[in-house]
Amino acid sequence: MSAAPATSDNPLLQPWTAPFGAPPFAEIRPEHFAQAFEAGLAESTAGMLAVAADADEPSFQNTIEALEANGPILQRVSSVFFNLAGADTNDAIEAVERDIAPVLSRHSSEMFLNGDLFRRIATLYGQRDTLALTPEQRRVLDRYHTMFVRNGAALPEAQKARLAAISERLATLSTSFGQNVLADERAWTMTLGADDLDGLSEAQVAAAAKAAEDRGVAGYVITLARSSIEPFLQSSTRRDLRETAFRAWTARGENPGATDNRLVVAEMVALRAEYARLLGYESWAHFKLEDVMAKTPEAVRGLLHQVWTPAKARAATEQRDLQKLAAGRGDNIEIEAWDWRFYTEALRKERYDLDDAEVKPYLQLEQIIAAAFDTATRLFGVTFDERPDMPVYHPDVRAWEVRDAEGGHVGLFLGDYFARPSKHSGAWMSAFRSQERLTGDIRPIIVNVMNFSKPPEGQPALIGMDDARTLFHEFGHGLHGLLSDVTYPLISGTGVARDFVELPSQLYEHWLEQPEVLSRFAVHHETGDAMPTEMLDRLLSARRFNQGFATVEYTSSALVDLDFHLLTDTGELDAARFERDTLERIGMPRAISMRHRTPHFGHIFSGGYSAGYYSYLWSEVLDADAFDAFREAGDIFDPATARRLKDFIYSAGGRQDPHEAYRAFRGRDASPEALLKKRGLDVAELASGEV
Incomplete structure (x- = not known):
C-alpha cells in the first residue's frame, strides 16, 4: 500500500464543499482511506471512552445522544469506502477492505463490551418509565439496550473476549466471501x-x-x-452453450483454489453457532430471529411451508408443460436447469404472444427511471431534478436533487445502473449520508446500484420487465432513505427490522405493473409510440406465469439458509453436501436450482441476511396486503392512503415497533392470503406436513 498522504492533503478529512456536502470523489484515492480510518477510529474511541467515564449521573443526553453523535469522521469515511468497495472497487480498495474489516469489528466490540458504558445504558433502561422520554427517545433507548445485550455486554469477561474474537473473525471471513465471488465473476x-x-x-x-x-x-x-x-x-x-454458462453461473464461489468459499461457509456457520450459544441461544437462527418481526424459527418455517407446497405443485405443472413443448418442437431432451428459462420464454410467447425481444423496445431504462420518479411525485409530492454538476464516483453514475412539494431540499439521489467488472453483482440501495436531526438538519445522500447491460454508445438502454421491477424495488428502498424524518441516526431510513425493511421496496414494485403507469412510460425507443393496449394487456396477464419456478428457487434458498443457521453441532461441516441433503429432504425439483447457491449466497455470508433470507417473503405478505389498501380506496394514488403510507412506513424509520407501524398504516395486521393471491398459488394446495 502506498504511503498515507498528509492529513492536510486527505480529502476525506477536509470539509466537503461540493453542493449538499457531497463527497469529493474525484479527489479521493485508495491510499487516503487507511489514514482516514485511523483518524476516524481514534476520534470515535475517544468519544466513546469519554461517555463511559463521565462522572455525571447518566442521562439520555449525556449517554444515548452522546453515543449517537459520536464518531462523525468514522461514519463519513466508512460510508464512502464501503459504497466504493461494492460499486467501484479495485485491488487497492480490496486490500484496504481486508485490512479494515477486523479492525472495525474490534472497534465495535470495544464499545459494546465496555462495562462502564453498559452500566450507564442499563441504568437508563431501568429508569425508562420515569425519564419523560418522547416515544422516539424511548425507542432509541430500547434499541441501544437491546444492541448491547445482544452483543454480549452482560456476559462474564472471558465470554466477552471470545465473543469479540468470533466477531472479528466473522468480519474477515465475510469480506473474503464477497471478494471471492467477485473474483469468480470477473474471471x-x-x-x-x-x-x-x-x-x-x-x-x-x-x-x-x-x-x-x-x-x-x-x-x-x-x-x-x-x-x-x-x-x-x-x-x-x-443448448451446449446454455449448459456451459449455467454451470459457471451456479459454480461461483465453488471453484477449487483461492476463491473457493466452501470452507469459508463452514467456518462462518460454526462461529455463528458458537456466538449464539455464548449468548444463551439454541442456534444462530434463534438468536437472529428473536429481534425481528418473525421472532422464532418456527414462525419462519411455517411461512415458508405455506408457499413451498403449492409452489412445488405449480412448478411440477410448469415442468410438464415445458417438457411437452420441447417434445412438440422435436427436442428429445429431459428438461434441465439450463433449459428451464429457454423453454419458459418460448411457452410465454406461445401462450401470451409475448417475447422479451418484443417487449424490451418499449422498456427504455430512461423511461422506467422517469416512471419511478413520477410515481413518487404522485404519491409523496417529491420531484427530481438532474444535477450533472454533482461529483460522482464513476462516469456512469447520475445525480438528482430531490425536492418536496414546496420546493425544499429533501436529499440527493444517485443512480448507478450499468454492470462493470469493478462492481459486485446484484442490486442494492445504500447511503453516503443518512437523514437525522440530532447534529443538525442532515439531509440524505442515497444511491441505487444495479447491473444492467450497458448498450453501445448512442443507443438507448433497453431492459426486461424483471429488470424494471428491480429498478422499482431498489427505488422503493431509496425512498425509504430519502423520505426519512427522524431525529436519531440509529433509526433513520432503513434502520428497521430485517423482515420489515423489504416492505417499502417490494410494495413500490406494485406501481410498475399498473396500466396507469405503464401506458404512460412504456414507449417505443424508436417511434415514441406507447405500448399497444393489447400488448400491455398480454404483459400484465402474464404476471403470474412461471411463478411456481420463481417461488421454488427463492423458497429453497430461504430454507437452506434457515437450516444452516439452526445447526447446533456443526462438526466437520461439508457445506456443499449439507446444501444437497437439505434440498433432497424438502423435495427440491431437480430441474430448478436455488436462486442463490451456498458458495455465492452473498445475502447470508457477506450481507446482513443470515437466517433472514425469508424476510423477502415475510415482507411480501405485508406488501401484497398494503397495496390492497389503495385498491380498496379505488385509486392507486389515493392521497389519504399515500399520506398514511408516508407517515407510518416511508418516513418513520425505526421509531416504532414494525408491527405497530404496519397497524398504524393499515388498521390491522396483514393476511398471508394476499401473498398467495399475488403469486397465483392455490391455497387449496396447502399441505400439513413439515419441510
Whole structure:
C-alpha cells in the first residue's frame, strides 16, 4: 500500500464543499482511506471512552445522544469506502477492505463490551418509565439496550473476549466471501462468434458486443452479471452453450483454489453457532430471529411451508408443460436447469404472444427511471431534478436533487445502473449520508446500484420487465432513505427490522405493473409510440406465469439458509453436501436450482441476511396486503392512503415497533392470503406436513 498522504492533503478529512456536502470523489484515492480510518477510529474511541467515564449521573443526553453523535469522521469515511468497495472497487480498495474489516469489528466490540458504558445504558433502561422520554427517545433507548445485550455486554469477561474474537473473525471471513465471488465473476467470460448467436435479439447481441469491446476482445462476450446471463439462458438456441454458462453461473464461489468459499461457509456457520450459544441461544437462527418481526424459527418455517407446497405443485405443472413443448418442437431432451428459462420464454410467447425481444423496445431504462420518479411525485409530492454538476464516483453514475412539494431540499439521489467488472453483482440501495436531526438538519445522500447491460454508445438502454421491477424495488428502498424524518441516526431510513425493511421496496414494485403507469412510460425507443393496449394487456396477464419456478428457487434458498443457521453441532461441516441433503429432504425439483447457491449466497455470508433470507417473503405478505389498501380506496394514488403510507412506513424509520407501524398504516395486521393471491398459488394446495 502506498504511503498515507498528509492529513492536510486527505480529502476525506477536509470539509466537503461540493453542493449538499457531497463527497469529493474525484479527489479521493485508495491510499487516503487507511489514514482516514485511523483518524476516524481514534476520534470515535475517544468519544466513546469519554461517555463511559463521565462522572455525571447518566442521562439520555449525556449517554444515548452522546453515543449517537459520536464518531462523525468514522461514519463519513466508512460510508464512502464501503459504497466504493461494492460499486467501484479495485485491488487497492480490496486490500484496504481486508485490512479494515477486523479492525472495525474490534472497534465495535470495544464499545459494546465496555462495562462502564453498559452500566450507564442499563441504568437508563431501568429508569425508562420515569425519564419523560418522547416515544422516539424511548425507542432509541430500547434499541441501544437491546444492541448491547445482544452483543454480549452482560456476559462474564472471558465470554466477552471470545465473543469479540468470533466477531472479528466473522468480519474477515465475510469480506473474503464477497471478494471471492467477485473474483469468480470477473474471471469468467464466454466469448461467442457470429455462429453462436442464434436466438439472441438485436439488443442482446449489441450488449454482448459492448461487453467484448469493454474487455478488449473480438466477437461477443457473455458475463456472469445476471443482466447478461439470464437473457442468454432465455434466448440462446445453443443448448451446449446454455449448459456451459449455467454451470459457471451456479459454480461461483465453488471453484477449487483461492476463491473457493466452501470452507469459508463452514467456518462462518460454526462461529455463528458458537456466538449464539455464548449468548444463551439454541442456534444462530434463534438468536437472529428473536429481534425481528418473525421472532422464532418456527414462525419462519411455517411461512415458508405455506408457499413451498403449492409452489412445488405449480412448478411440477410448469415442468410438464415445458417438457411437452420441447417434445412438440422435436427436442428429445429431459428438461434441465439450463433449459428451464429457454423453454419458459418460448411457452410465454406461445401462450401470451409475448417475447422479451418484443417487449424490451418499449422498456427504455430512461423511461422506467422517469416512471419511478413520477410515481413518487404522485404519491409523496417529491420531484427530481438532474444535477450533472454533482461529483460522482464513476462516469456512469447520475445525480438528482430531490425536492418536496414546496420546493425544499429533501436529499440527493444517485443512480448507478450499468454492470462493470469493478462492481459486485446484484442490486442494492445504500447511503453516503443518512437523514437525522440530532447534529443538525442532515439531509440524505442515497444511491441505487444495479447491473444492467450497458448498450453501445448512442443507443438507448433497453431492459426486461424483471429488470424494471428491480429498478422499482431498489427505488422503493431509496425512498425509504430519502423520505426519512427522524431525529436519531440509529433509526433513520432503513434502520428497521430485517423482515420489515423489504416492505417499502417490494410494495413500490406494485406501481410498475399498473396500466396507469405503464401506458404512460412504456414507449417505443424508436417511434415514441406507447405500448399497444393489447400488448400491455398480454404483459400484465402474464404476471403470474412461471411463478411456481420463481417461488421454488427463492423458497429453497430461504430454507437452506434457515437450516444452516439452526445447526447446533456443526462438526466437520461439508457445506456443499449439507446444501444437497437439505434440498433432497424438502423435495427440491431437480430441474430448478436455488436462486442463490451456498458458495455465492452473498445475502447470508457477506450481507446482513443470515437466517433472514425469508424476510423477502415475510415482507411480501405485508406488501401484497398494503397495496390492497389503495385498491380498496379505488385509486392507486389515493392521497389519504399515500399520506398514511408516508407517515407510518416511508418516513418513520425505526421509531416504532414494525408491527405497530404496519397497524398504524393499515388498521390491522396483514393476511398471508394476499401473498398467495399475488403469486397465483392455490391455497387449496396447502399441505400439513413439515419441510
